[in-house]
Each structure stands twice: as C-alpha cells, then as structure tokens.
Amino acid sequence: MSSKLVVFVTLAVVAQRAASVAVWGQCDAGSVCTFSNAYYSQCLPGTAAPTTTTPPVTTTVVPPPSSTVVPPPVTSAPSGGTGSATGLNGKFTSHGKKFWGSCADSGTIGIAANAAVLKSDFGAVTPENSMKWDATENVQNQFTFSGSDALVNWAVSNGKMIRAHTLVWHSQLPTWVSNINDKNTLTAVIKNHISNVAGRYKGKVYILTNTPSEILNEDGTLASQVFFNVLGESFVSIAFQAARAADPTAKLYINDFNLDSNNAKVQGMVALVKRTNAGGQLIDGIGTQMHLSAGGAGGAQAALTALAASGLEVAITELDIAGAAPADYTAVVKACLAVPSCVSITSWGVSDTNSWRASSAPLLFDANYKPKAAYNAVIAAM
Numbered sequence: 571m572s573s574k575l576v577v578f579v580t581l582a583v584v585a586q587r588a589a590s591v592a593v594w595g596q597c598d599a600g601s602v603c604t605f606s607n608a609y610y611s612q613c614l615p616g617t618a619a620p621t622t623t624t625p626p627v628t629t630t631v632v633p634p635p636s637s638t639v640v641p642p643p644v645t646s647a648p649s650g651g652t653g654s655a656t657g658l659n660g661k662f663t664s665h666g667k668k669f670w671g672s673c674a675d676s677g678t679i680g681i682a683a684n685a686a687v688l689k690s691d692f693g694a695v696t697p698e699n700s701m702k703w704d705a706t707e708n709v710q711n712q713f714t715f716s717g718s719d720a721l722v723n724w725a726v727s728n729g730k731m732i733r734a735h736t737l738v739w740h741s742q743l744p745t746w747v748s749n750i751n752d753k754n755t756l757t758a759v760i761k762n763h764i765s766n767v768a769g770r771y772k773g774k775v776y777i778l779t780n781t782p783s784e785i786l787n788e789d790g791t792l793a794s795q796v797f798f799n800v801l802g803e804s805f806v807s808i809a810f811q812a813a814r815a816a817d818p819t820a821k822l823y824i825n826d827f828n829l830d831s832n833n834a835k836v837q838g839m840v841a842l843v844k845r846t847n848a849g850g851q852l853i854d855g856i857g858t859q860m861h862l863s864a865g866g867a868g869g870a871q872a873a874l875t876a877l878a879a880s881g882l883e884v885a886i887t888e889l890d891i892a893g894a895a896p897a898d899y900t901a902v903v904k905a906c907l908a909v910p911s912c913v914s915i916t917s918w919g920v921s922d923t924n925s926w927r928a929s930s931a932p933l934l935f936d937a938n939y940k941p942k943a944a945y946n947a948v949i950a951a952m
C-alpha cells in the first residue's frame with residue numbers, strides 16, 4: 571500500500587469515527603492520524619496533523635491527485651490489520667464489536683507460526699509482561715522500553731490495535747516501589763511512572779488497561795497492597811488522572827479477576843467506578859479477565875450485564891478456560907455478543923504451549939498453532 575493511499579483512507583476512517591467518538595480523532599501538532607485498520611487509526615509523528623473535529627468525508631477527503639491506487643471501502647476488512655474476515659477478529663467485529671485480541675511479547679511474536687495466527691485471527695495485541703512496572707522501571711526513574719517497543723512496533727507494522735497493560739499493579743512490582751510508605755513520595759512515583767510509560771506510547775494505544783489492576787477483595791472491598799495501604803482509595807483517581815494526562819485519547823480501563831458471575835466483587839467494582847467517576851469520567855471501561863475453570867462460563871453473561879450497569883463499556887481482557895471445552899468458549903462469546911456494552915475480547919495467548927496455564931490447555935490453538943475444537947465452535951457461534 572502506498573503512503574498516499576494510507577493518508578486517504580486515514581481521513582476517511584477518522585471522519586467516520588468522529589461522529590461517535592470525537593476524541594479519537596485528535597492528533598497533536600506534529601503528528602498525523604494514521605490508518606491502522608477499519609476500526610482504528612492512530613496519531614503518529616508526521617508533518618500534517620489533521621483537524622481534530624473532522625468534517626464530512628464528502629467535502630474534505632480528497633485523494634492525492636497523483637495517486638492511481640483505488641482505496642478499499644472502509645467497511646471491508648483490509649488485509650493485515652483486522653486479519654481474515656473469517657477469522658476470530660473478522661467474525662467478532664462483524665457483530666459491531668471492536669476487536670478480538672491476544673496477549674503477545676517479543677518471544678511469541680518471534681515464533682513464525684504464532685505471529686501468523688496473530689495476523690490472521692486477532693485485531694489487537696496486549697503486552698503480556700513487557701509493559702509491567704518491573705519490566706519498564708525496575709530501577710527508579712531508569713526506564714527500559716526495549717520489550718514494549720518491540721511489541722508496539724510490531725503492532726503498528728501489522729495494523730493491530732494496542733491494548734496497554736499494566737500501569738499500576740501490586741504484582742511484578744519492584745521492591746523499591748512496594749517499600750514506599752510516604753503518601754507524597756508514592757503519589758509522585760505513580761505519576762512519574764504513568765507519565766513515562768503511557769506518555770511514550772501516546773496516541774498509539776487504544777486502551778490503557780489495568781490503570782490500576784486487581785485491587786479488590788472477593789467481597790468487593792479494596793485489597794491490602796502498597797498503593798491502597800499508603801494512599802487509601804485516592805490512588806485510583808491519582809492513577810487515572812495521570813493516565814488521562816499522559817494519553818488523552820486512550821480509553822482507560824480498570825481490570826480485575828473473578829468477575830465471572832454477578833458476585834460481590836462485581837458489585838464492588840461497579841460501586842468503585844461510580845465513586846471514582848462521580849466528579850467526571852476518569853474510568854472509561856471495566857475489564858473482566860475471565861481466567862475460567864472448566865465449566866466456569868455459566869455466569870459470564872450475568873457478570874457482563876452487571877458490569878455494564880455501571881454505564882461504562884466492558885471488555886473480556888485475559889480469556890482462557892481450563893480444558894478449552896467448546897461449550898465453555900461459546901458460552902463466553904455468546905455472552906459478549908448478547909451484551910451491547912461488551913466491546914472486546916482478548917485471549918490470554920494464542921497457543922497452549924506459551925500459556926501461563928499451559929498444563930490446563932486453556933487456549934484456542936494447540937501446541938502446533940492449529941485451531942482446536944473450541945476455535946471451530948466459536949467461529950460457528952459467530
């Protein structure tokens with residue numbers, strides 16, 4: 571695809587999207603809105619930033635005069651970004667959903683068979699480990715981005731959306747952070763970390779998730795961990811405010827596990843986001859990880875419905891199911907399809923062989939990167 575063609579399609583897509591979510595059309599001076607796929611464009615360094623309030627396509631989108639290439643209609647799945655129209659992401663987005671993604675990192679994108687499946691079946695990637703605090707700021711104020719840059723660059727090159735993960739999480743947290751017991755120090759440390767990590771990928775990331783992550787007890791109260799113990803609930807707002815400032819166009823998600831039925835933790839999450847958003851919307855969405863046991867998908871639709879009662883969008887952010895029974899997977903997918911606010915699914919990996927739960931074979935592709943029965947069932951269900 572020529573660069574001229576990219577500019578034309580970019581403007582067309584931004585105009586189409588601006589009607590519903592105007593903020594996504596924004597690029598700073600010095601950056602240009604660049605087409606990734608039919609559902610996503612992003613601000614990348616460039617010389618001609620488009621207007622932030624995009625006028626109608628018919629009056630403002632002019633194809634480059636010298637271009638002889640006919641752009642594809644924006645409603646069709648382009649090769650690359652969204653993958654195959656008959657793959658997971660293609661089928662899922664045909665229902666109006668935003669993406670079906672997968673976690674990945676340098677190791678897994680470096681496996682040719684794994685990368686091929688990411689390209690064909692997934693529309694977004696989430697850094698499995700490379701964007702976590704211990705990977706990016708293991709020593710105070712010394713930032714390392716080699717791993718996260720590799721994934722972000724791969725995503726940009728392949729037209730995939732990026733769901734960032736994680737900014738504030740008590741796990742994989744360096745001891746220099748977990749040892750802080752002073753409010754002002756911890757606040758400054760959180761702000762500096764988020765400013766550097768989210769700021770580095772400003773305009774490239776669709777979702778900043780786990781802005782704070784895994785912060786609730788099973789009864790829905792806030793859990794004891796360094797951020798809560800030092801700052802109380804205020805750390806939630808501190809983190810979201812810092813993320814909003816660092817990347818105003820990213821959707822900001824909170825994320826937790828065991829939100830798999832309409833349980834006390836789900837109710838605690840809904841109450842927390844309502845409290846946090848009371849003075850203005852800081853949190854844009856709620857992620858439910860859905861690391862499920864075999865037979866554990868029965869409460870998925872009730873959970874998604876209850877989370878959607880927050881008024882925010884909802885996402886399944888780390889899906890894997892022990893045993894990968896077709897019935898379990900289809901129950902989850904049908905639940906998301908049935909809940910309009912459920913906008914995306916992220917599988918926590920492609921192949922069982924690279925899963926953190928490898929022994930329970932919880933993913934949709936086997937050790938040879940071949941689709942399993944659950945994959946075929948999910949495709950059929952969509």
Ligand code: G3I
Pocket residue numbers: 698699741742859888926
């Ligand atoms: O990076 C080191 C490497 O230097 C060392 O040689 C190697 C030896 O084992 O360990 C490597 O670190 C591992 C890291 O993954 C990167 O591969 C850790 O041991 C290992 O514990 C870590 O596991 C990750 C886990 O989070 C850590 O909590 C999993 O890959 C990752 O899938 C998992 O993902 C989390 C989500 O981020 C949040 N929700 C829960 C989910 C499952 O725990």
